[in-house]
Structures are given as structure tokens and as C-alpha cells.
Amino acid sequence: MQNIISDPDQARKHDSGKERKLIGDRGDYFLNRMQGETGVNVSACYQCERCTNACPVSHFMDIKPHQAIRYVQLGWREDLLKSSTIWMCLSCEMCTTYCPNEVDVTEIINHLRNMAAHSSITPKEKSLAVFHQTFLEVLQTSGRVNEFRLMNAYYSKPDILKERVKQGILIEDLLLGMTLLRKGRLKLFTPKSRAIKEIKRVYSQTRGEIV
């Protein structure tokens, strides 16, 4: 267990002066807001770390799942929205499953990710953030996610193509796409979902979020 965030006195010292001033006494406000919007009882967390131990990608995260929950309790919104954690999370729900206090860690991280996507904060994992945004855009135009359209839209975003070339994974992506096409696993067209109106309504509600 990391005392730096479990002990409130140490936690206050850890927080940078500038950020602390910005957040001020809004810690409770952020906690209450998160609990109200997600229905998750974040206050029930007692930092046992079982969520982090169960998480398959926690070692790639700058803020571990149990720490993210502690940050919410402390109102450290900025740190959370700037973290790699919210983009690394696979939404696999292992953390939630293993929590002895039924704290829905996955829901909290999903909510933070949406908050970050609608804020002006520059995401730490830019390409993942762009992918997330593109996924939502494709979803709201047809009510379904067609992988071919999704990848097309993703590669059309500024800098993504250049970045994939730089990382040396463009050829890998193309070969994978061709293999999937050949095996009939990649559809060029997908009909619109009949629930498109409902999906658009839900999407516009989430866009109305004030961060």
C-alpha cells in the first residue's frame, strides 16, 4: 500500500502547491459529484489494493486502480484526467469483480475517461484518446461500429497516420486488415442500427456534461 495517498496528511504534502490551490476545498465536491453521477460508493474503499492486483495492465498505468479511487476521494481531478490510466484501462472489470466492498472501479475509470474526452486537457495517451473519440463518432453516425469505417476514420485524424508510420506498425495494421477482409471478418458496410435515435440521444446527453 502506498502511504503517500492513503494518509491524508502525506497526501496533502504530495499534491503540488499550485494544483492544491486550484482545487482548494473542492475535494468533497469532486467526490460527491463522482458518486452522484456514477452511483458508485467511492467512500467505501479502504485501500486493500485487490483491484490493482487483479488488473492485467496495472503495471502500464501511472496511477494504479486503487490509487485512482483514492485520488477521487481526495478530489485530485486534474491528476486523474491527465493520467495514462484512464486510457490504458481495458474495461475488463476484473478490478470491480475482486473488490470486497463492491466499488465499481471500472465505472469510475470509464467516467473519468469521458470527462477527459470532453475537457480541454491534453490527454497523456493521445492516440488512445483519439481512438476513443473516433469510436464514439462512428457509433453515433450509424448506431454500430463498423471496424473498416472505424479504422478509416481513425487514420484520417491529424497525426495518426504519421505516428503509426513512425512506430512502424502501419504495415502490420494493413496486413491484418487484408487478412481479416480475406477471411470475411471485416465488413466494408454495416446497416444502420434501428436504435440509432436512442443512441444519439444518450450520446448528446453525455456531451452536455460540464467538466
Ligand code: SF4
Ligand atoms: S479492491 Fe475495492 S476496497 Fe480495495 S482498494 Fe480497490 S476499490 Fe478499494
Ligand code: SF4
Ligand atoms: S477494468 Fe481497467 S482498471 Fe479494472 S482491471 Fe480491467 S483494465 Fe484494470
